Amino acid sequence: DAGITQSPRHKVTETGTPVTLRCHQTENHRYMYWYRQDPGHGLRLIHYSYGVKDTDKGEVSDGYSVSRSKTEDFLLTLESATSSQTSVYFCAIKGQTLYNEQFFGPGTRLTVL
Amino acid sequence: GQQLNQSPQSMFIQEGEDVSMNCTSSSIFNTWLWYKQDPGEGPVLLIALYKAGELTSNGRLTAQFGITRKDSFLNISASIPSDVGIYFCAGVGGSQGNLIFGKGTKLSVKP
Numbered sequence: 001d002a003g004i005t006q007s008p009r010h011k012v013t014e015t016g017t018p019v020t021l022r023c024h025q026t027e028n029h030r031y032m033y034w035y036r037q038d039p040g041h042g043l044r045l046i047h048y049s050y051g052v053k054d055t056d057k058g059e060v061s062d063g064y065s066v067s068r069s070k071t072e073d074f075l076l077t078l079e080s081a082t083s084s085q086t087s088v089y090f091c092a093i094k095g096q097t098l099y100n101e102q103f104f105g106p107g108t109r110l111t112v113l
Numbered sequence: 114g115q116q117l118n119q120s121p122q123s124m125f126i127q128e129g130e131d132v133s134m135n136c137t138s139s140s141i142f143n144t145w146l147w148y149k150q151d152p153g154e155g156p157v158l159l160i161a162l163y164k165a166g167e168l169t170s171n172g173r174l175t176a177q178f179g180i181t182r183k184d185s186f187l188n189i190s191a192s193i194p195s196d197v198g199i200y201f202c203a204g205v206g207g208s209q210g211n212l213i214f215g216k217g218t219k220l221s222v223k224p
Binding site: 100 | 119143144146148153154155156157158161163201203205209210211212214215216217
């Protein structure tokens with residue numbers, strides 16, 4: 001257990017509304033990640049953070065923004081949700097070894113109507 | 114960008130059978146990771162491979178890091194019903210050590 005929680009676990013929203021997902025970790029990990037998982041696509045990286053206020057884009061960053069104002073929290077925001085952003089979102093942290101293993105949270109299922 | 118080809122996409126086997134799945138890439142990776150995902154949960158790390166040619170076991174699971182560093186396989190021996198799930202391979206690459214995931218192998222086990 002890497003001490004990762006995600007909130008909310010489920011959310012239904014309407015097209016055009018803003019949505020923020022929260023990832024919280026308790027073990028002071030430097031690196032945090034947001035992925036989305038869709039059938040046929042596996043897990044795709046949206047954004048990641050390598051420290052407080054340090055973030056970078058991943059493979060599918062369009063339509064998403066992130067913020068990390070403190071080590072333990074990494075927020076993913078959909079400024080204006082679209083139906084194509086209906087997905088399961090996973091947060092992950094990088095372990096403390098040199099080998100870059102990542103450990104995942106339980107996920108947030110987001111439905112955009 | 115980098116891509117991983119994971120096969121097979123799905124497997125439907127009888128309890129007690131052995132299972133084999135693999136991932137290949139056109140790119141070299143420094144680390145290969147294998148994850149399992151149960152329905153409604155996040156992926157859980159099963160095995161990590163750090164060196165080309167390495168063979169690592171975790172109970173009934175065995176994984177190998179290909180000598181070319183472009184492939185890896187995972188074997189499950191004597192499958193049981195709780196092996197059901199989706200198995201993902203992931204390669205670690207790039208300057209930030211980000212993961213590239215295969216699209217998964219869905220395993221179904223018939224008792």
